[in-house]
Each structure stands twice: as structure tokens, then as C-alpha cells.
Amino acid sequence: MARSKSTDPPADLLGPVQGEVSWFCCGTAWGPCSTVGKGACGTCNSGNLQHAWPNTSDACWAITRPDSCGVSLTRRTCGFRHRTTALCGGASVVTTIADCGPQTDLFCGERSCCGATCANNRLIDLTPAAYSQIASLSSGLRPVEIAAG
Amino acid sequence: MRSRRDLLKSAVLGGGASVVAATALGSLGPEAAFATTAPDIEPGAPDPNFAEGRIRSIKENTLLVLGSNMVFHTIRVVDGTSLWKLGPVGFDQAQPGDGLYARGVLMPDGVLAAESVWLNIVNIKGHIKNITGRTLHLDHSGHEVLCHVVPGKSVAVHSESPPTTDLSMLKVSQHVQILGAWRPDTNEVDIATVFSPH
Incomplete structure (x- = not known):
């Protein structure tokens, strides 16, 4: 798939951005999650209202590279608040940054929809506690709007 | 109400x-x-x-x-x-x-x-190291997870396309997200949905 150049300035400085959300586990956990640790900020727990953001540091950005999907996002660090609103249903949750992610570039161009409402590219990952406030964990991936919280 | x-x-x-x-x-x-x-619950808590x-x-x-x-x-x-x-x-x-x-x-x-x-729900990302029969060998953060296709249950979602029970388009080295059910005390997962960007 062709990749486009990043936008300038970062889209999320101008207002809410739309993208995909998934969920990830962190902290003490069972199963395949038992080895993941407490995230880049050292505070991440699956039961907390937290999220991963693709631009928490230069090292983080070098891994996630949302710019390779044509998305520029603002540098925001541990503890920064975002509000994530489901485009299906309108439920929202405010969470703080606790990790680096998702790895946007590996799913570049991906699009998820509910009905006719769609969003492109993975821009945020929520903990299970946070994701389950706005959607079922069994949905796995949803289109959302993300704003500074 | x-x-x-x-x-x-x-x-x-x-x-x-x-x-x-x-x-x-x-x-x-x-x-x-x-x-x-x-x-309302304090964000981060x-x-x-x-x-x-x-x-x-x-x-x-x-x-x-x-x-x-x-x-x-x-x-x-x-x-x-x-x-x-x-x-x-x-x-x-x-x-x-x-x-x-x-x-x-x-x-x-x-x-x-x-x-x-x-x-037992898990939602893991990784790349497919191998495919043997009905099993995807997933490299998840350096750990191998055996992800089993369950006939009649497992589906693949390729970007915005509707879910399909045909998982034959999945390829070795591809990066995927697997939502499934962990088999307790093993490194094995039964697949509910494979999300693939392409």
C-alpha cells in the first residue's frame, strides 16, 4: 500500500482526530499478557483508565511512525489526558498516557467501520478497563474520535 | 427511564x-x-x-x-x-x-x-512466523503463541471488508491482531477474529 507524507501541523492540534482504537493489557496479568510489564511510563495497569499514545518520545515515535500513514500527532507525555469517543454509540472515556503505542505503521491504511461510520489508522490503544467503558472487549477494534481531555 | x-x-x-x-x-x-x-472516575486511576x-x-x-x-x-x-x-x-x-x-x-x-x-479473552498483536494446518504461530513480543483456527467460530477481518471465515489470505510474516480465547496455562489461543490491515 502506498504511504503518504505526514500532515503539518499535527492534526490533533487543530481539533479532535478520528482513528481506530484497540485495547492492550499491561501490568500484572494472566495468560499471554503476563509478560508485558507496566509500559513505557512504568504505571500501566489493565484495570486503570489509561492508554497508549504513538508520540510520547523520540524513541516511541521511531517505533510507531504514524507519519508513514500520513498522520502527524503531537508529542504528549506520560499522564496527559485524552478523551476517546466511540463513533458507534457515542460513549466516551477520559484516560491518561501510560505507554507508547499502538504501532500505527504496521496497520497503515487499515479502516474500521460501524455501519457507514468509519475511521482510518490505529492512533490509540486503551486498557481493558477503559475500552470496556465505550465498547465490548470482544469487538477488538473500533472507530473513534480522540481529543485532548 | x-x-x-x-x-x-x-x-x-x-x-x-x-x-x-x-x-x-x-x-x-x-x-x-x-x-x-x-x-466519573479519575483518569489514570x-x-x-x-x-x-x-x-x-x-x-x-x-x-x-x-x-x-x-x-x-x-x-x-x-x-x-x-x-x-x-x-x-x-x-x-x-x-x-x-x-x-x-x-x-x-x-x-x-x-x-x-x-x-x-x-479468557486476549487481544494480541504480532507477526505470523509460520502456518501449520489450522494453527498460526504468532510472534508476540518475542514469545510464540499458537493460535488455532476454530471451524465455525474463527473469522478474519481485512480492513473494512466484512468478516470472513476464509482465513486462507493470511500469510507468513504478516502483522496481525488476534482476538481470541486463551487456553488456560498454555501458550495457545483459540481464534475469534484475526484483524489484518490488508
């Missing part, structure tokens, strides 16, 4: 009529249940209306769960509770040893009245 949370509270507190009312409103399925407004851990014992309609942080949770399943284990299941599918996430309403007595319980 009373919220589903109110109905759950009533159900746990013994209001039998409320259980009927909850069912009459439709299943307390997650998508519907999440339309309700949760009470633990959510008291959420629990995770592994089932230690089951007594009547109650799950005693040991959290991974060694905190015990008592989770009450009521008529309207939705349970998931590779798909929607009944309460009889919950077993000691299962991992879970649960969301509901924390009652004053410390019991979590469950809206939804997800048994």
Missing part, C-alpha cells in the same frame, strides 16, 4: 421484577450497556467497576476471582449479564482457572454486579 446500571443494582439487591425488566429491555449486551453513562483476574471458585451465581495484583473480587452474575468465551456463552461455561475481565457496578457490599464478563 431507569438506566441498566440501576436495573443491575436492583437485581443484585433482590428486586426480582427488575431482573425481568432488564431482560425486557433486551440483553445487557455490551454494545447496549455501554451507552449508559458511567460515573483504577476503575472500581472493572475487575480482572482468574476464577478461583464458583458458587451458585458468584465468581470468586483472584486478581493478578492479588486482590480478590466477588463477581455476581445476574439474568442480564452477558458472558463471552470465544463467543456468547452461558454461565455454565465459566470454569475455575479461567482468566477474565468483568465490567459492572460495584455494590456497597463490595460485590461487582456484572454487566459483562469476558472469559
Whole structure:
């Protein structure tokens, strides 16, 4: 798939951005999650209202590279608040940054929809506690709007 | 109109009529249940209306769960509770040893009245190292996870295309997200959905 150049300035400085959300586990956990640790900020727990953001540091950005999907996002660090609103249903949750992610570039161009409402590219990952406030964990991936919280 | 949370509270507190009312409103399925407004909780803090851990014992309609942080949770399943284990299941599918996430309403007595319980659910990303028969060998953060295709259950979602039971388009070295049900105490997962960007 062709990749486009990043936008300038970062889209999320101008207002809410739309993208995909998934969920990830962190902290003490069972199963395949038992080895993941407490995230880049050292505070991440699956039961907390937290999220991963693709631009928490230069090292983080070098891994996630949302710019390779044509998305520029603002540098925001541990503890920064975002509000994530489901485009299906309108439920929202405010969470703080606790990790680096998702790895946007590996799913570049991906699009998820509910009905006719769609969003492109993975821009945020929520903990299970946070994701389950706005959607079922069994949905796995949803289109959302993300704003500074 | 009373919220589903109110109905759950009533159900746990013994209001039998409320259980009927909850069912009459439709299943307390997650998508519907999440339309309700949760009470404000400090961002970054633990959510008291959420629990995770592994089932230690089951007594009547109650799950005693040991959290991974060694905190015990008592989770009450009521008529309207939705349970998931590779798909929607009944309460009889919950077993000691299962991992879970649960969301509901924390009652004053410390019991979590469950809206939804997800048994053994995992959502992992990685790249496909190998495909043997009906098994994907996934490299998940340096650990191999064997992900089994379950006929009639497993589907693939390729970007915005509708889910398909045809998983033949998955290729070695491809990066995917796998939502599935962990087989307790193994490195194996039964696949519910494979998300693939292409």
C-alpha cells in the first residue's frame, strides 16, 4: 500500500482526530499478557483508565511512525489526558498516557467501520478497563474520535 | 427511564421484577450497556467497576476471582449479564482457572454486579512466523503463541471488508491482531477474529 507524507501541523492540534482504537493489557496479568510489564511510563495497569499514545518520545515515535500513514500527532507525555469517543454509540472515556503505542505503521491504511461510520489508522490503544467503558472487549477494534481531555 | 446500571443494582439487591425488566429491555449486551453513562472516575486511576483476574471458585451465581495484583473480587452474575468465551456463552461455561475481565457496578457490599464478563479473552498483536494446518504461530513480543483456527467460530477481518471465515489470505510474516480465547496455562489461543490491515 502506498504511504503518504505526514500532515503539518499535527492534526490533533487543530481539533479532535478520528482513528481506530484497540485495547492492550499491561501490568500484572494472566495468560499471554503476563509478560508485558507496566509500559513505557512504568504505571500501566489493565484495570486503570489509561492508554497508549504513538508520540510520547523520540524513541516511541521511531517505533510507531504514524507519519508513514500520513498522520502527524503531537508529542504528549506520560499522564496527559485524552478523551476517546466511540463513533458507534457515542460513549466516551477520559484516560491518561501510560505507554507508547499502538504501532500505527504496521496497520497503515487499515479502516474500521460501524455501519457507514468509519475511521482510518490505529492512533490509540486503551486498557481493558477503559475500552470496556465505550465498547465490548470482544469487538477488538473500533472507530473513534480522540481529543485532548 | 431507569438506566441498566440501576436495573443491575436492583437485581443484585433482590428486586426480582427488575431482573425481568432488564431482560425486557433486551440483553445487557455490551454494545447496549455501554451507552449508559458511567460515573466519573479519575483518569489514570483504577476503575472500581472493572475487575480482572482468574476464577478461583464458583458458587451458585458468584465468581470468586483472584486478581493478578492479588486482590480478590466477588463477581455476581445476574439474568442480564452477558458472558463471552470465544463467543456468547452461558454461565455454565465459566470454569475455575479461567482468566477474565468483568465490567459492572460495584455494590456497597463490595460485590461487582456484572454487566459483562469476558472469559479468557486476549487481544494480541504480532507477526505470523509460520502456518501449520489450522494453527498460526504468532510472534508476540518475542514469545510464540499458537493460535488455532476454530471451524465455525474463527473469522478474519481485512480492513473494512466484512468478516470472513476464509482465513486462507493470511500469510507468513504478516502483522496481525488476534482476538481470541486463551487456553488456560498454555501458550495457545483459540481464534475469534484475526484483524489484518490488508
